Amino acid sequence: MPNWEESSVAPVVPPLHPRKLAKVPFVELADGRLQGVVSSGSDIERVYVSAITAGTHALSCSTNNNRPCGGLSGAWGCKHLHSLAEEAVLQYGAERVARFLRVEPADTVSSGDDIMTRLLASASVERGGSATVFSRFLRHLAYLELLASGEPIPELQWFPSARVGGR
Amino acid sequence: MVPVCPGWGALMLAAQAKQLLDGEPEGVAEALEVVSGFDDVLVHGLARVGEAQSGALAAFAVALAACPLRDRVAEAVEKVRAGSIGDEHLMALAGGRTALLGAVHDAYLGRLDAALGRTRATWESTGSNVEKESGNLLAGCRSWLSELAITGWRGVGHDLVEACGNAIQAAYAEPKLRRLAVLLDGLASELRAASPTATMEHVPVRRWADLWSRAMLLSQPGALSAPAATTEVSGRLLILGVDIHEHETAVQFQVHGVLEEAGAQPRLVRASISAGKTNTVSGLPLWRLLLGYPQMLKGLADHSVLELSAMPLLPSGDLVWLDDRAAATPEAADPFATARVLLAVAVAPPVPPLQRHPVRIAEPVLLEGQVLEGGSIEGGSIELDPGRLPSCGPLTPELVKSASSCIGLLRWDAGRWHVQPIAVQTLVKKKPVTVHNGQWALGHPDPKVAKASSGAGDTVAILRERAGRLLRK
Numbered sequence: 001m002p003n004w005e006e007s008s009v010a011p012v013v014p015p016l017h018p019r020k021l022a023k024v025p026f027v028e029l030a031d032g033r034l035q036g037v038v039s040s041g042s043d044i045e046r047v048y049v050s051a052i053t054a055g056t057h058a059l060s061c062s063t064n065n066n067r068p069c070g071g072l073s074g075a076w077g078c079k080h081l082h083s084l085a086e087e088a089v090l091q092y093g094a095e096r097v098a099r100f101l102r103v104e105p106a107d108t109v110s111s112g113d114d115i116m117t118r119l120l121a122s123a124s125v126e127r128g129g130s131a132t133v134f135s136r137f138l139r140h141l142a143y144l145e146l147l148a149s150g151e152p153i154p155e156l157q158w159f160p161s162a163r164v165g166g167r
Numbered sequence: 168m169v170p171v172c173p174g175w176g177a178l179m180l181a182a183q184a185k186q187l188l189d190g191e192p193e194g195v196a197e198a199l200e201v202v203s204g205f206d207d208v209l210v211h212g213l214a215r216v217g218e219a220q221s222g223a224l225a226a227f228a229v230a231l232a233a234c235p236l237r238d239r240v241a242e243a244v245e246k247v248r249a250g251s252i253g254d255e256h257l258m259a260l261a262g263g264r265t266a267l268l269g270a271v272h273d274a275y276l277g278r279l280d281a282a283l284g285r286t287r288a289t290w291e292s293t294g295s296n297v298e299k300e301s302g303n304l305l306a307g308c309r310s311w312l313s314e315l316a317i318t319g320w321r322g323v324g325h326d327l328v329e330a331c332g333n334a335i336q337a338a339y340a341e342p343k344l345r346r347l348a349v350l351l352d353g354l355a356s357e358l359r360a361a362s363p364t365a366t367m368e369h370v371p372v373r374r375w376a377d378l379w380s381r382a383m384l385l386s387q388p389g390a391l392s393a394p395a396a397t398t399e400v401s402g403r404l405l406i407l408g409v410d411i412h413e414h415e416t417a418v419q420f421q422v423h424g425v426l427e428e429a430g431a432q433p434r435l436v437r438a439s440i441s442a443g444k445t446n447t448v449s450g451l452p453l454w455r456l457l458l459g460y461p462q463m464l465k466g467l468a469d470h471s472v473l474e475l476s477a478m479p480l481l482p483s484g485d486l487v488w489l490d491d492r493a494a495a496t497p498e499a500a501d502p503f504a505t506a507r508v509l510l511a512v513a514v515a516p517p518v519p520p521l522q523r524h525p526v527r528i529a530e531p532v533l534l535e536g537q538v539l540e541g542g543s544i545e546g547g548s549i550e551l552d553p554g555r556l557p558s559c560g561p562l563t564p565e566l567v568k569s570a571s572s573c574i575g576l577l578r579w580d581a582g583r584w585h586v587q588p589i590a591v592q593t594l595v596k597k598k599p600v601t602v603h604n605g606q607w608a609l610g611h612p613d614p615k616v617a618k619a620s621s622g623a624g625d626t627v628a629i630l631r632e633r634a635g636r637l638l639r640k
Binding site: 003004005006007008009010011012013015016018019020021022025026029030031032039044045047064091137138139140141142143144145146148149150151152153154155156157158159160161162163164 | 203325329336339342345346349350353356357359360361369370371372373374377378381385410411412413414415416417418419421437438439440441442443444445446447448449450456457459460481483485486487488489490522524525526527529554555556557558559580581582583587623624626627629630631633634636637638
């Protein structure tokens with residue numbers, strides 16, 4: 001795009017790819033981690049909070065009540081972490097996720113499994129940190145509780161809707 | 168219904184496009200250069216004002232020497248150069264920058280009105296209901312904005328981005344501050360995605376300075392008071408089309424239409440409905456956020472004429488949309504017929520002084536016939552912008568390229584005019600069709616697609632279910 005620096009509507013965040021949310025309702029690249037929330041396969045009231053730290057590739061996974069995930073190991077991760085990586089790739093694209101986590105070379109990665117295989121070579125298990133991610137997830141959900149409004153927000157002129165690959 | 172007049176004036180003709188493009192309005196290039204100099208100061212941060220930035224600030228003060236903000240801007244520039252900056256100085260700088268871009272806006276909108284022969288009502292200073300509340304909330308927002316300005320876009324890291332969390336949450340909790348909350352949230356999510364910004368190849372210099380300045384203005388006490396002069400209107404709303412605005416946590420459907428009131432000249436109005444969302448809600452599911460607005464959805468999907476009774480209207484031409492004061496009638500109004508007949512005679516609304524910025528220019532126009540040549544007009548000097556086609560509608564770059572007629576919003580950005588298509592007429596399988604942004608407001612016509620976005624594919628319902636189980640524990 002010409003004159004990107006002079007554009008008031010320069011696209012900064014690429015639009016996310018749509019994905020189904022039933023298994024992994026929340027994924028984000030934030031705080032230096034790929035982190036998210038994975039629904040439990042057996043208990044509808046329970047979710048797992050899973051995270052992979054960029055660079056060090058420390059893995060963590062525990063329930064929202066801070067009980068450690070029984071399946072987690074440094075050699076394989078756990079099924080929640082595999083789901084998290086898979087859905088992150090659907091949402092952001094494999095290259096963006098790999099680059100963020102510093103799994104290299106990022107442009108040769110094509111799936112969540114690829115990413116997990118590469119980073120498990122240097123992964124370690126870490127405990128804790130789930131409370132922050134869980135509260136970010138709750139804050140994320142709270143946006144849907146905001147009532148729709150018929151009053152104009154002129155500032156949203158700066159935020160045109162765009163389709164994936166549209167720019 | 169007003170008498171039908173020959174529709175030519177509604178069309179954007181080659182001659183009008185020429186007039187629009189005929190050189191820069193006087194003073195605009197100079198004003199933009201001063202703005203660019205100022206914006207560069209924000210890239211480096213007010214704590215790192217070198218010789219070039221110091222010169223840019225001096226030029227900024229000179230450019231504003233004839234406006235009422237003169238003394239405050241001059242003082243602020245002195246303070247920045249001396250390295251002692253307070254809130255009030257940042258406010259003066261944001262105000263000065265806003266005044267410059269306001270002048271650019273006025274020059275281009277004036278040019279547009281002259282080229283299209285559009286009549287625009289004049290702004291009458293109304294004053295507003297000043298309520299000085301939420302002082303602490305606003306101070307929290309200003310303090311983050313100050314921190315950003317002092318650090319500069321190149322120095323933003325995770326800690327600085329996350330430092331705004333509480334201020335934004337608090338602003339969301341106060342409905343009167345919604346505009347500010349939505350704006351800060353949009354800026355924060357871009358900074359989050361880009362941080363650490365030191366490694367960015369290019370910084371969106373103009374854009375982030377725009378967002379910062381507007382946020383600075385909105386976080387002044389009284390800036391978000393309700394305007395005093397809301398009137399109520401009754402009549403028929405004929406929809407031209409819908410423009411969709413979206414960032415990670417907000418969406419706005421901005422409907423452009425012509426309001427016909429008994430005994431009055433038809434006028435251009437906008438109606439905007441916004442909702443909170445998550446970044447995972449985009450595309451078709453966005454419409455699900457408007458379930459509380461059935462009349463508007465029907466108006467969009469079926470082109471129904473909407474009968475308004477006592478709908479509030481702001482002096483800016485923005486309806487404050489209360490869906491129970493609108494009724495979708497069985498009568499359909501083809502948006503192209505509306506555009507052909509009414510665009511030439513409808514009176515455009517004035518723009519409130521604090522909203523004057525080139526980004527707000529979004530004037531409905533009709534393009535037809537020879538003026539459209541494979542996705543551009545006037546030999547490519549005004550392009551149909553395929554970058555603003557929303558994720559929740561059927562318009563694609565291919566459809567736009569093949570259009571024989573187009574309703575679009577004429578916009579100005581980064582030194583160019585372009586048209587954002589919101590509806591097109593084209594041939595699909597040799598049959599003439601109208602394709603428009605609001606087409607899927609009541610659901611996708613293909614049962615397979617509709618089914619895929621229900622059940623496990625219904626993102627909004629799934630997240631609400633999760634929220635129901637986890638949020639209120």
